[in-house]
Amino acid sequence: MRFVFKTSYDADIRLFKHRAQAVWYFLLLLLVLATPLYFVAIGDAYLLGEITGVLILAIAGMGLMLLTGHTGLPSLGHATFMALGCYLNINLLGAGIPWIIAFPLSGLIAGLLGTIIALPVLRLHGVYLALATLAMSILTSDFVVMAEPWTGGIAGAAVPDINIFGMEVNRYSTPYKFYYLVLFVAILLVWFYRNLLRTPTGRSFTAIRDSEISARAMGINLTRTKATSFFLSATAAGLAGALFGHSAGYVTNETFDLVMSITLLLMIVIGGLGFIHGAFFGAIVVGIIPVAIANGRSFLASTFDININIPGLESALFALILVGFILFEPMGLYGRWLKIRTYFELFPFYRKDMFKRQKSYLKTDRVQ
């Protein structure tokens, strides 16, 4: 058992609670930095591409986590912001702007546009926000078709290669560089996110999530804080979208559809709402499931001669896992890990109800 004696108020918001934690995260950093070495050794970078894809999903997931997990606003339309970021990036690159400027710019513009779209709805309660973002998500594909000069419409648009001061980065020809680039963006965002949560702004996000009424009583401007959260969230999604475009190489009007928005939401729930780790855990699960299903299928076919080819099995299985999580582990994978860790840290004093939350009785939103 470890006792952390807090001797100053700073101890409450320190990045690492104690030295062991810092060491563990440093080791994790070394691990992700060294991962490509393994693929260099085996000479096959296919799996590294998948890992890069997971990292990109995690970036988008972090964006949604900030909004849904930390501010408590559900969004069913984050693929729209990814689409915005992706197409902005393509067009800015096409206009001859260097990637190093075009990439952050596309994220920022996506964030701004997202905030403008969401501002009127942010005054409403969560269900309406979910509805409005759902509508937005459905319209995305139609708008991409309508904005054909910029998006290529149904035919799609090719995403140009990344060029940083003369260094070409492409998913297929230079997978290692692309991995490190995505990793850099992801780590930068985690660092920003982690620090944001220590600031007054970040703390007011959590205050709003836990109780809007108390947050207002504490002097937090609800609409402005929600808009800030939405802006940051959409920016991260826009950046993820731009990277996603580079990873896919070619995007059409069906790339950023409703299924993607919903996948993002399911991802952060499975990972654990309200934890940055959750975005990464969720992205890993989302990345693994299709591979696992394909492997399971071929295993069954080769060993037992059973051919399972039911359409829609993948999404149904995914949904089933999600229902299981919401019913039995609402805190997600990270919550489960926290429980296991606490069990060993406090051994043998762990009690079953330690993480139990008090039930809240619903009241109508219609009478304010």
Next chain:
Amino acid sequence: MDFLQLILSGLANGCVYGLIALGFVLIYKATEAVNFAQGDFMMLGAFVCIGFTNQDYMGLDFMLAVPLSILVMGAFGYAFNWGILRHMFGQSQTSIVILTIAMGFIIRFIAGTIWSHEPTSLETPFAGQEVRAGGLVLGVNEVMIVVVTAALTLLFYLFFSKSRIGLAMQAASQNQLAAYYMGIPVKRIHSLVWGLSGMVAAVAGILFASKGAIDPSTGLLGIKAFAAAAIGGFGSLPGALLGGIIIGLVEPLASRYGPAGISQIAPYAILLLILIFRPGGIFSQTQRKKV
């Protein structure tokens, strides 16, 4: 004449949207939860009826199959709440939203596995029959849709405002804890209302399948019904019907007279405009609390 014909077919479509919207307004009004799988409930109801009626499956008499499938869907709705949602009692609305979305995927999968993903239509005794009135040609099924929808909306409106259970449902929605103190069995009320909305979904599904072919992805129609409910004012029963009709009318008119592609966008564009300028919907249910 052409215009009138367009309006009438739009009206029939709109009534189906209205019926789906009615299903989740019911749930929202009584339990404060939003059922994102209502469209899939509708689809399942249609397929259950197809399973009872069509010659390829059980081939029962239509008049027997309809009440049977309504009952089955009512039981399904009740069981859904009893088996799954009741365990979520006291958790945030967001998790219920996500749960129902996931359930939608599962229902679509189940329906697709049992009844195949091919578009199927319901074999009704009045298929192809027409009513002619002054140059207008109306399908009997379209007339049925409008009549049944209007009757159901009126019925539920009276049920909520007059009957004891209806009032209990409203109370349970407005303040769960206070409703408990008043001796209202909130959990049972919740299951009951889910059963009711399952029944409404079955009716909507049967009407929809009598009008045209249906396949598991038809459940996504529920999203349009959402727009309908929000346009009408979430939580208002006549509002749900009105919103449904507005969307049903706008769609064919926009595709006829508007530029290409506008008809898919129109319902959601109206939804966004309504949310921006009249956030509570047309029949706004939001009221300030007076202290």
